[in-house]
Amino acid sequence: xxxxxxxxxxxxxxxxxxxxxxxxxxxxxxxxxxxxxxxxxxxxxxxxxxxxxxxxxxxxxxxxxxxxxxxxxxxxxxxxxxxxxxxxxxxxxxxxxxxxxxxxxxxxxxxxxxxxxxxxxxxxxxxxxxxxxxxxxxxxxxxxxxxxxxxxxxxxxxxxxxxxxxxxxxxxxxxxxxxxxxxxxxxxxxxxxxxxxxxxxxxxxxxxxxxxxxxxxxxxxxxxxxxxxxxxxxxxxxxxxxxxxxxxxxxxxxxxxxxxxxxxxxxxxxxxxxxxxxxxxxxxxxxxxxxxxxxxxxxxxxxxxxxxxxxxxxxxxxxxxxxxxxxxxxxxxxxxxxxxxxxxxxxxxxxxxxxxxxxxxxxxxxxxxxxxxxxxxxxxxxxxxxxxxxxxxxxxxxxxxxxxxxxxxxxxxxxxxxxxxxxxxxxxxxxxxxxxxxxxxxxxxxxxxxxxxxxxxxxxxxxxxxxxxxxxxxxxxxxxxxxxxxxxxxxxxxxxxxxxxxxxxxxxxxxxxxxxxxxxxxxxxxxxxxxxxxxxxxxxxxxxxxxxxxxxxxxxxxxxxxxxxxxxxxxxxxxxxxxxxxxxxxxxxxxxxxxxxxxxxxxxxxxxxxxxxxxxxxxxxxxxxxxxxxxxxxxxxxxxxxxxxxxxxxxxxxxxxxxxxxxxxxxxxxxxxxxxxxxxxxxxxxxxxxxxxxxxxxxxxxxxxxxxxxxxxxxxxxxxxxxxxxxxxxxxxxxxxxxxxxxxxxxxxxxxxxxxxxxxxxxxxxxxxxxxx
Amino acid sequence: xxxxxxxxxxxxxxxxxxxxxxxxxxxxxxxxxxxxxxxxxxxxxxxxxxxxxxxxxxxxxxxxxxxxxxxxxxxxxxxxxxxxxxxxxxxxxxxxxxxxxxxxxxxxxxxxxxxxxxxxxxxxxxxxxxxxxxxxxxxxxxxxxxxxxxxxxxxx
Numbered sequence: 001x002x003x004x005x006x007x008x009x010x011x012x013x014x015x016x017x018x019x020x021x022x023x024x025x026x027x028x029x030x031x032x033x034x035x036x037x038x039x040x041x042x043x044x045x046x047x048x049x050x051x052x053x054x055x056x057x058x059x060x061x062x063x064x065x066x067x068x069x070x071x072x073x074x075x076x077x078x079x080x081x082x083x084x085x086x087x088x089x090x091x092x093x094x095x096x097x098x099x100x101x102x103x104x105x106x107x108x109x110x111x112x113x114x115x116x117x118x119x120x121x122x123x124x125x126x127x128x129x130x131x132x133x134x135x136x137x138x139x140x141x142x143x144x145x146x147x148x149x150x151x152x153x154x155x156x157x158x159x160x161x162x163x164x165x166x167x168x169x170x171x172x173x174x175x176x177x178x179x180x181x182x183x184x185x186x187x188x189x190x191x192x193x194x195x196x197x198x199x200x201x202x203x204x205x206x207x208x209x210x211x212x213x214x215x216x217x218x219x220x221x222x223x224x225x226x227x228x229x230x231x232x233x234x235x236x237x238x239x240x241x242x243x244x245x246x247x248x249x250x251x252x253x254x255x256x257x258x259x260x261x262x263x264x265x266x267x268x269x270x271x272x273x274x275x276x277x278x279x280x281x282x283x284x285x286x287x288x289x290x291x292x293x294x295x296x297x298x299x300x301x302x303x304x305x306x307x308x309x310x311x312x313x314x315x316x317x318x319x320x321x322x323x324x325x326x327x328x329x330x331x332x333x334x335x336x337x338x339x340x341x342x343x344x345x346x347x348x349x350x351x352x353x354x355x356x357x358x359x360x361x362x363x364x365x366x367x368x369x370x371x372x373x374x375x376x377x378x379x380x381x382x383x384x385x386x387x388x389x390x391x392x393x394x395x396x397x398x399x400x401x402x403x404x405x406x407x408x409x410x411x412x413x414x415x416x417x418x419x420x421x422x423x424x425x426x427x428x429x430x431x432x433x434x435x436x437x438x439x440x441x442x443x444x445x446x447x448x449x450x451x452x453x454x455x456x457x458x459x460x461x462x463x464x465x466x467x468x469x470x471x472x473x474x475x476x477x478x479x480x481x482x483x484x485x486x487x488x489x490x491x492x493x494x495x496x497x498x499x500x501x502x503x504x505x506x507x508x509x510x511x512x513x514x515x516x517x518x519x520x521x522x523x524x525x526x527x528x529x530x531x532x533x534x535x536x537x538x539x540x541x542x543x544x545x546x547x548x549x550x551x552x553x554x555x556x557x558x559x560x561x562x563x564x565x566x567x568x569x570x571x572x573x574x575x576x577x578x579x580x581x582x583x584x585x586x587x588x589x590x591x592x593x594x595x596x597x598x599x600x601x602x603x604x605x606x607x608x609x610x611x612x613x614x615x616x617x618x619x620x621x622x623x624x625x626x627x628x629x630x631x632x633x634x635x636x637x638x639x640x641x642x643x644x645x646x647x648x649x650x651x652x653x654x655x656x657x658x659x660x661x662x663x664x665x666x667x668x669x670x671x672x673x674x675x676x677x678x679x680x681x682x683x684x685x686x687x688x689x690x691x692x693x694x695x696x697x698x699x700x701x702x703x704x705x706x707x708x709x710x711x712x713x714x715x716x717x718x719x720x721x722x723x724x725x726x727x728x729x730x731x732x733x734x735x736x737x738x739x740x741x742x743x744x745x746x747x748x749x750x751x752x753x754x755x756x757x758x759x760x761x762x763x764x765x766x767x768x769x770x771x772x773x
Numbered sequence: 774x775x776x777x778x779x780x781x782x783x784x785x786x787x788x789x790x791x792x793x794x795x796x797x798x799x800x801x802x803x804x805x806x807x808x809x810x811x812x813x814x815x816x817x818x819x820x821x822x823x824x825x826x827x828x829x830x831x832x833x834x835x836x837x838x839x840x841x842x843x844x845x846x847x848x849x850x851x852x853x854x855x856x857x858x859x860x861x862x863x864x865x866x867x868x869x870x871x872x873x874x875x876x877x878x879x880x881x882x883x884x885x886x887x888x889x890x891x892x893x894x895x896x897x898x899x900x901x902x903x904x905x906x907x908x909x910x911x912x913x914x915x916x917x918x919x920x921x922x923x924x925x926x927x928x929x
Contacts, residue, residue, distance in 0.1 A: 012865050019873025020861040020880065022808015022848035029807035183908050185812045185820055185874040235810070235874035236908050269813055474872025474909050649868040653910055657871065660911030683817035683906065691902045691912040 007487045007711050010649040014479045014498065015233075015472065027189035027205040027232040028266060035191070036065050036104040038255050038265035039111035040248065041118050042275060043093035043100055046344035046676035047127035047140065050091060050120060055101060058117035063110035066259035067118075069101045073254065074221035080244045082150060082311040084143055085347075087219050087247040087254075093122075094142055094309035095344050096676045097274030099247045104255040104263045129676055131283070131304045131341035142309055142342035150307045150342050151315035153322045155604045156335040157394050163298025163333030167289030171370050175362035176742040177725075178670040179281040179306070182351045183688055186235020187267040188276060190249045192256035200227050200253045205234035207242040207471050208511025211446070212249065213503050219250040227253070231501035237473040238661070239350035239718075242513045243445070244277050244312045273671060273681035277349025280317045280340075281306050284362040290370050294381035296331050301359075303338035308347035314340050316445060317348065321355030323605060325363045327393035327613065328404065328437045329385040334394055345676050350513060352658070353718045356438060357665060357725060361743060364434035364726035368733060377421070378730070379412050382435055382617075398597050398608045401706040401714065403641035404435060404615040410700060411617040411639040420621070422734060428624040429634070432730025434723035435617050439610035440706075440715035441516030443598050450516075450611075451593040452524035453507045456485055456532040458586040460578035462571030464489060464532075466498045469509025470521035475717050476650035477517045481525045483646055484710055488529035490553035491570060515715025518646065519612055519708075524592040526710040532588025539577040539586075540568060595708065612706045612714040616640040618659070620727040624735045629751025631667055631732060633693075638720065639700040644712035648701065655699040655720045662724020664689045670744050777841035781806070782850025790837040797821045797832035799840075800847060808848035808877050819905030822878035823847050829885035831904070848877035851884075859922045860884055867918035871909030879905045883919045893923055 018024040059067050070088040077083040089100050101118050105111035128134040134148040142148055164170055191203040200222075206212050209229040217224040234241065248265050255263040267276065282305040289297040303322055307314040322338045371378035387393055389402040411433060412418065420431045443450040455467040466485055472478040478498040485496050499505065509521065533553055540558050541548040550560050559567025577586055594611045601607035619637040624630070638655045645651040668687045672679045680686040705712020725743060733739050738753045776789045781804060790799060797814075800806045800823065809832060810820035816834040823832045824846040851858040860880050863869070870876050879902060886893055886901035893901070898919050907915060 010868075013868065013870055015873070016865040016870040017857075019870045019876050020848075020864045021852060021857070022806070022877050024873055025807070026810070026874065028811060029801075183906075184872070185810070185818060185906065185908055186872070187812065234872060235812075236872040238908070269815075474874075476871065649914075653868050653871055653914060656911030656913040657909045658911070661908070682815055683813045684815060688906050688908065689911075690904075690906065691899050691916065694912050697911060697913055 004487060006483045006493065007646050008644065009647065011479060011483055011493060011647055013476055013650065014482050024233040026186055026235050027203060028186055030191050030203055030232060032191060032193060032262035035262040035264055036106060036259055037108045037111045038102055038104045038252055038263045039115050040099050040251065040265065041101040041115045042271070043089065043096055043098040045093060045122055045124055046096050047125040048093050048122035049125060050089060050093065050100070051123055052121040053101065054119040057119065058103060058114040061110065061114050061117060063106040064103055064114045065106065065261060066104040066255045067101065067114065068251070068254050068258060072258065076219060076221055078215065078219050079311055080313040081315045085310040087250045095346055097271070097346055098309065099251065102251040102255055104259050127344035127676060129343055129345055129673070131306050131343060134341050134343050142344060146342060148342045150311040150340040151318065153319060153336060153338040153605065158333030160298040160300050160333045160335040164289045166291065167297040168292040169290045169370055169373050170287065171366055171373065172287040173366055173369065173741060175284045175286065175365060177282050177358045177361055178743045179278055179348065180351065180665050180669040181273060181278040181671060181686065182238040182240035184236025184238055184240055187269060187272050188241065188246055188248055189264065189266040190252040191262060191264045192252040193262040194256045194260065198226065198257065200256060201230065202227060202249065202253055203230050203232050204249060205232050205241060207237045207473050207513065209471065209501055209503055210469050210508045211243050211511055212245050215245045216250045216253065220253060229503045231471060234473040237512065238352040239513060240276060242350055242511060244349045246276060269683070270681040273678045273686065274346060277312055277347055278671060279351040280314060280348040280355055280358065282321055282358045284359065286362045286366050288366050288370060290374065292374065294374060294376045294384050296329055296385050298333040299326065299331055301336040301338065305338065305340045306345065306348065307340045307342050308345045309342065310347040311340065312347045313350045314348055317350055317355040319605060321358045323395055324356045324437060325359040327387060327395055327397045328435050329387055330391065331394045345673060352661060353722045356722050360434065360436060360722050361725045364723060365729050365741065368432065368730045369739060379408060379417060379433065383408050396606045396608050397610070397613060399613060400708065401612060401643060401704060402615055403702045403704050406702050407615055407617040407639040407641050408435065410702060411619045411637050414698065414700060415619040415637045417619065425735060425737065428626055428735050429621065430731040430733065430735025431619060431621045432727050432734055433617060433619045434726035434730060436615065436719050436723040438614050438715060438719035438722060439514055440519035440612040440614060440709065441594065441610050442514040443594065443600055443609040445514060446510055449593065450520070450598060452509055452521040453589065453591045454521070454524040454528040455507065456525065456528035456588040456590070458532050458536060458574045460575050460583060460585060462495065462574040464491065464496050466496065466525055467506055468521055468525055469501060469506040470517045471501055471512040473512050475654065476647065477521065479650060480518050480522060480646045484522055484526050485529040488526060489533055489570070491556055515614065515717045515719065518713055519715050520592060520594065522710040522713060524590040526590065527592055528588045528590030531590060532586050535586045535588060536573055536577055540573050543576065611708050612643065614640070614642045614714045614716060614719050616719055618723045618727040620724070620731045622728060622731040622735055624732060624750065626736065626754060629747035629754060631745065631750065633663055633695050633728060635696050637698045637700065639702065640716065641702050641704065642716040643706035643709050643714035644703050645701045646711065646713050651701060651716055652699040654716050656697045658720020659697050659724055660689050660694045662721035663693065663728070665721065665743060666725035666728040667744055668746065775838050777838055779840045779842065780844040782846060792836065792838055794837045795833050796835040796837050796840050799837035800832060806847050806849050810874055810877060819878045819882065820875055822881045822905060824881055824885055827885065827888055829882045848880060859925065863918040863922045867914045867921060869910060869914040869918040875905055875907040879907065879915055887923060891923070895920065
C-alpha cells in the first residue's frame, strides 16, 4: 500500500484532451449518411382521452419518411418499477408532454411541420396537479384503480410511542422540497440505425447502456440481442440519463426500422423540461424526539411525494427519501408512512442523490431547530448521535467503515465553528452545518445481482485495455479505472486505455447510479488487472524457470523481488506471452459479486443494501442582505469519508460540482408549473448557478480505507450535493434568525419572512394584535 | 440565400448560406466543426461561444450572414503547429474538465478575456465567464485554470 505511485495521485483526466480540443464526439455531434430527423408529437393537454389520431396529412407531406403512433408499437406497458406507461400514448394522455406520435423526415423543418399536420381529437378530462388534490375525495384518477397512489411505504422499527415518551423535547415540522432539473448541458439525443436483418444499433449519451438495452428491448418486444447500444461521450447525466429510459430511444429505433434509414431524435430544452425526469418534489412531516442531552429517542416521518403521471424510478427514489438519512445516526425507534402520488404533471426520476437530498433537508434542518430549543450546539447533537464504525443502523445497514464523527470534528475545526457560530448576526452573516450519508451501490435496484465484471487485456504491444460496461459520464471513472490498472500492473498511465462502451463488446453492467461505479465497477477492474498480472507473471516464471512468487511488476518491468537485476520489460513479456499463444492477448477477467453481508432488503425494507456507506459534513457560511432577502454563500467546507481517494483532483471536482448543484437546489432552482404547464422551460427563466454564485469550496478528505472498495475507495459522486441545502438553511437561521422550511430559499421567501417578523415585532407592544406571538 | 466571405480558424470560405442559418449551425452542420456545442439555442448557456473578430459571442444568436467579412475562431483552431493553447493545457492540468460539454465555450470566453486583459483579477475572470454555464465542476477548477494562465509566463 505504501508503495502506491498512481492511486492517490492528482492524475489528469484521461478524456480531457479530447474535450479541450473539441474532438470528443457527443451524441449531438454524431451524423450518419442518409440520417433523418425525428420529432415527437407531445400532448398539449394535461389529461385527455384520445378519440382519434389522423396522421394522413402529415404522412403525405413531402419529405416525411416514417410516422408512428401507438398502433405501430407493441403496446407493452413498462416502467422502471411499475409497468404503467407506453412509449406512445394508448387511449389517454396524462401530462403536457406525453408522447403521442413520432415522425422522421429529411430535415428538421419538415419533421416539425409534419407534427403540426397530425390531427388529434381529444376529450379533455379533469386533471390533478398536486398530490393533495390527487388524494382528495372524488379526485379524478391518473391511472384507473390506483386512487392515485403509485406506491406506499410503511414501517415501524422499535416503538416510536415509547421513544416519544422518553423524549424531553419533541419537534414536529413540515418541510417542502422542490422539483429541480439535472440540467446536464447536452439534452437527450439518440441516433438509431437498423441493419439488413433488422438489428438495431443505437447511439446515445446514456448512463446505463446494458440496462437501457434491456428496457428498450422490452418496450419493442425484441430480444435484447437485436439491439446494440454504443455510448457516445456524455454531456452530463447526474441521474437523468440512467435506468429510466425516455420514450425517445425506443421511438428512434422504431422510426429507423420503419424508414430503413438512420434517424436522430434530439430533445429541445422545452421538451427536456416538459418531458424528461427530474427530481421528485416532496412534502415531509418530521417528528423528532430528543432527550435533554440531545440523544435521539424517536423519529416519525410522513411523506407525500409527487410522482407525476408515471411512476418511473419514483418508488425507489421515495424509498431513499424515506430511509437513507436515518442511518446517519443511532435512532432507537423510527416510523415512516410515505406515499408516492400520481398527478397530471411531468413524471419525476432520479437526480444525483436519488431521494436523499430531500430527507437530509428535513432532518438536518430539524436537528438545528431542536438544538436551539434545547440550548445545545447542533454540532454536539450530531456528534452524540453519529453512527460509528461497527454499528448496524436501525435499517440493518452495516458500517464496515465510518468516519462521521471525525468529519464533524474536522469540519468544525477547519471552519472555526465554535468561534463563528451565533456571533455575526449584526452583519447578517451566519454559519450552518449538515451531515450526510450515501450508499456505494444499492442491492435493491436490480433483482438478479449487485456486482460488476471487467476485462483487462494486455496486448502483444504491451499496451493495456480496460473493458467495462460501467459508464463514464464525465465524473472521471475512466481515469480512476486506468489508475487502478496502472497501479496493479506497475505501468505508466499512457499505456492504459479504457475502451468505449458498446454492448456488443463490453460486459453487461448495471451502470452509473447509486455512486457504485468506482467502488463496485472499480473493484471488478482491479480484480481483472490482478488476473491479467497473474497470467503474465506465471508465463514469465515458467519461461525463466523461477517461482512466480518471486516476480513483481513495477516501473514497466517484471523483475525478481529483492534483486537488483534489471529483469524483463513488461512490453517484452507481453510480446513473448502473446507469441507463445498464437498472438492471443492476455485476458484478465475480474468478477466482483458484492459480499454476503450485502442483502436484498426484506418486505419492510430492512437489510444491508450497500457494500459501503460514505459520510461527510458540509459547513456553509452565508451573508444575508436584509433589504432584499438575497443570500450569498461565502464559503463552503465539505469534509468527506469516501475511503481512499483514488484521485484527489477528480475527487475535489466531484465535491465542487456537487456543492454548486446543491446551492442551486437550496437557493434558486425550481421548475414552475401552472395547470401542468412548465413556465420556465429554458435557462433564462430556470436559473442555474453561474461562476458568479459559487464561492470558495474547501474539499477535505478523511482517508480511512474501506475493507471492500478498490484500494479502500467508497462512493463520492452523489453525496456531495446531499447536505448543501440544509447547511445553507441552518446558516441563514444563524445569520438572521429565520427558519426557512421550503425550497428553494429564494430572496422573495426570505424577504417575506423578514418583513413578517418585523411587523410582528412592531405589533408586539399593542395588545390584541392580529399576529400570533 | 446569400454568398458570404469569412475566415474560420484562418481558412477562407465563400459559402452561399440561407439567411436564417445561425453561425452555430453553419459551423456545426456545414463545416462539420462540432467542437462548438449546441445546447439551449437561446444565448443562455454559452456552450456555443466562439470568437468573432476576437470577441466572444454566442454563435446561436448570430446569423451566418452577419459573419460576412469577419474572422471566426472555434475550439478546433486553438492548436498551433500541434501545440495546444496554454488555456487548453491549463484546463487539463487543473481538472477543469468533467463532462466537457461547456469546455470549448468556456475556453474561448477565457481566451477573449486574456486577449483584452492579460492579467485579470478574479472578479474580471468571473465577469467574463458569467455567461458560460457549467453543471459539473462548480467552476472552481475552471477559475484556477484561467488564473494559472493569466498569472503564468505562457500568456501573451
